[in-house]
Amino acid sequence: KNEVEQSPQNLTAQEGEFITINCSYSVGISALHWLQQHPGGGIVSLFMLSSGKKKHGRLIATINIQEKHSSLHITASHPRDSAVYICAVRNYGGSQGNLIFGKGTKLSVKP
Amino acid sequence: DVKVTQSSRYLVKRTGEKVFLECVQDMDHENMFWYRQDPGLGLRLIYFSYDVKMKEKGDIPEGYSVSREKKERFSLILESASTNQTSMYLCASSFLAAQNTEAFFGQGTRLTVV
Numbered sequence: 039k040n041e042v043e044q045s046p047q048n049l050t051a052q053e054g055e056f057i058t059i060n061c062s063y064s065v066g067i068s069a070l071h072w073l074q075q076h077p078g079g080g081i082v083s084l085f086m087l088s089s090g091k092k093k094h095g096r097l098i099a100t101i102n103i104q105e106k107h108s109s110l111h112i113t114a115s116h117p118r119d120s121a122v123y124i125c126a127v128r129n130y131g132g133s134q135g136n137l138i139f140g141k142g143t144k145l146s147v148k149p
Numbered sequence: 150d151v152k153v154t155q156s157s158r159y160l161v162k163r164t165g166e167k168v169f170l171e172c173v174q175d176m177d178h179e180n181m182f183w184y185r186q187d188p189g190l191g192l193r194l195i196y197f198s199y200d201v202k203m204k205e206k207g208d209i210p211e212g213y214s215v216s217r218e219k220k221e222r223f224s225l226i227l228e229s230a231s232t233n234q235t236s237m238y239l240c241a242s243s244f245l246a247a248q249n250t251e252a253f254f255g256q257g258t259r260l261t262v263v
Contacts, residue, residue: 071252079158079186079237079257086251124191126252136182136207137252141191 041065044125044140051147057112059143061125064106071137072099072110073124081124084110115147152176155240155255162262168227170258172240179245181223182252183207183215186237198223199245230262 042063051057061070072084085092085099087108092099096115101108112119122144126137156171174181180199184192184207194207196215204215212234216224223242227234240255 073254079239079259081239081241081254081257083251083253126192128250136194136197139192141189 040141041129041138042125042127042140044123044143046143047141048144049146051115051145053116053147053149055115055147057115057119057145057147059110059123059125059145061108061110061140062106063108063125063127063138065127065129065138067103067106067127067129069128070101070108071126071128072108073126075122075124075142077121084123112145117147117149120146153240153242153253153255155238155258157258158256160258160260162227162230162260164231164262166227166230166262168230168260168262170225170227170238170240170260172223172225172242172255173221174223174242174253175221176242176253177220178242178253179220180243180250181217182241182243183213183223183225184239184241185209186239186257192239195225230260232262234260235262236260 045060069088073081075081087101096113098111122142124142125140153174162168182197183195186192198204198217214226238258241252243252244250
């Protein structure tokens with residue numbers, strides 16, 4: 039079993055829809071990251087969370103430490119949100135500074 | 150702006166060639182990482198380094214080596230490229246493991262070995 043599981047693997051939405059991507063993990067963590075990867079490859083960090091909730095524009099990330107679960111929400115989705123969204127955790131006791139990655143959720147937003 | 154720069158976006162190399170992938174960061178980060186990304190497998194750690202001349206094996210080091218002679222530069226070396234090393238390679242850097250240190254990624258190098 040993977041230490042970081044994301045769902046769904048693929049998601050197609052219509053422009054304007056509210057989108058939720060889920061991440062569950064099985065290890066003790068010090069922080070959880072949400073990353074965005076556009077076609078072409080570069081990865082951008084969206085959020086880093088250790089508790090509660092963060093908001094940036096139309097993006098909201100939440101984490102429940104007790105349930106070992108995080109969600110990334112996109113409100114009023116737009117075709118430019120189409121990308122792969124990756125959840126990654128930094129675990130206690132792991133290699134210095136290393137992240138454990140989920141396999142990503144490929145989001146496609148249709149106009 | 151923090152920058153992690155990889156030397157090439159696309160590379161095509163022949164089987165058996167020695168391949169160098171270069172990564173440079175400008176934020177004085179101690180940690181640097183090399184990952185490969187394959188469909189259905191996500192990002193997997195090849196090697197990382199937490200200081201000059203220091204290196205640690207990641208999950209899939211076989212067929213690779215690394216070099217870190219200067220703090221800002223971390224090189225990934227494919228000693229004898231093989232077709233199963235065709236992949237997307239991503240470099241990242243971060244400050245030494247404080248609890249909430251953010252990682253910054255390069256743009257990736259898509260390597261094709263023919």
